[in-house]
Amino acid sequence: MRLVIMGPPGAGKGTQAAVIAEAFAIPHISTGAIFRANVGEGTELGREAKGYMDRGEYVPDSVVNNMVADRLTESDTDGGFLLDGYPRTVDQLHELNRMLGEADRPLDRALEITVNTEEVVQRLLKRAEIEGRADDTEEVIRRRMEVYTAETEPLTSLYSEQGILVRVDGMGSIEEVSERILAALRD
Ligand code: AMP
Numbered sequence: 001m002r003l004v005i006m007g008p009p010g011a012g013k014g015t016q017a018a019v020i021a022e023a024f025a026i027p028h029i030s031t032g033a034i035f036r037a038n039v040g041e042g043t044e045l046g047r048e049a050k051g052y053m054d055r056g057e058y059v060p061d062s063v064v065n066n067m068v069a070d071r072l073t074e075s076d077t078d079g080g081f082l083l084d085g086y087p088r089t090v091d092q093l094h095e096l097n098r099m100l101g102e103a104d105r106p107l108d109r110a111l112e113i114t115v116n117t118e119e120v121v122q123r124l125l126k127r128a129e130i131e132g133r134a135d136d137t138e139e140v141i142r143r144r145m146e147v148y149t150a151e152t153e154p155l156t157s158l159y160s161e162q163g164i165l166v167r168v169d170g171m172g173s174i175e176e177v178s179e180r181i182l183a184a185l186r187d
Contacts, residue, residue, distance in 0.1 A: 001026055001080040002080050002105060003020065003024075003080070003081070003082045003083065003108060003111060003185075004082075004083040004087065004107060004109075004111070005084050005111045006110065007114065007115065008117070008145060008148045009120065009141065009145060010115070010121070010123040010141075011120060012113060012115075012123075012177060013085070014033075014084060015174055016113065016174075016178060017030065019178045019182075020082055020111075020181060020185070021082045023182055024080065025079070026077075026080040027077060027081050027082070028082050029071055029072075029084065030084040030085050031064060031067065031086040032085045033084075033085075035049045035059065036053075039053070048063060049063065053135050054135060054140075055143065056135055056139075056140040056141070056142075056147065057147065058088060058089065061089055061091045061092055064092060065091075065095045068083070068092075068096070068099075069095075069099055072099060072100075083096075087155060088152045088155075089152070090151075090155065093155050109164050109185060110155075110156070110162075111166050111167075111181065111185065112156050112165060112166070113168055113170035113177070113181075114167055114169055114170055115169075117145065121138075121141060121145075124141045125138065166185065168180050168184050
């Protein structure tokens with residue numbers, strides 16, 4: 001199973017991605033988590049990404065594309081993978097299609113979790129309290145939503161044209177949403 005998971009900030013992508021990865025026994029590759037780890041370790045990549053992340057902006061495509069291309073050469077992705085937080089721009093989508101096309105292992109599904117925006121803001125503010133993420137202030141949350149709508153939402157039409165888009169309602173408890181997702185993916 002080769003999958004991407006999409007949805008606005010706070011849609012519960014990370015949580016659901018962990019459930020899906022376990023259910024299908026595939027690695028969960030979160031570009032946001034890789035960036036945060038690099039920021040934490042003070043690597044060159046982390047230094048490059050930090051300013052964008054703190055402002056709620058996207059890290060430049062070239063940086064992200066190279067990082068994902070590298071990750072997808074690792075052997076744990078041979079039996080499939082779940083990409084969380086990538087692709088986020090049309091350019092990244094084309095680049096991913098190119099990488100996977102070259103390796104003759106196209107995506108099976110693109111899963112979009114849909115939510116109500118007001119609920120999402122509340123979830124993110126709560127997460128900010130718990131995790132203390134630097135990019136979870138109200139102003140940055142709003143910026144991240146705007147960027148998602150402008151840059152990432154259009155990708156769903158492209159995946160729909162490719163015939164691989166699966167939309168799942170992300171409202172409800174974690175368990176309810178997981179069940180919906182697993183049912184939709186096993187369909
Ligand atoms: P996330 O944990 O997926 O919300 O990602 C946190 C932050 O990392 C984002 O707000 C971006 O600044 C950066 N980031 C993660 N993935 C990407 C991507 N595919 N393209 C550009 N920036 C990204």
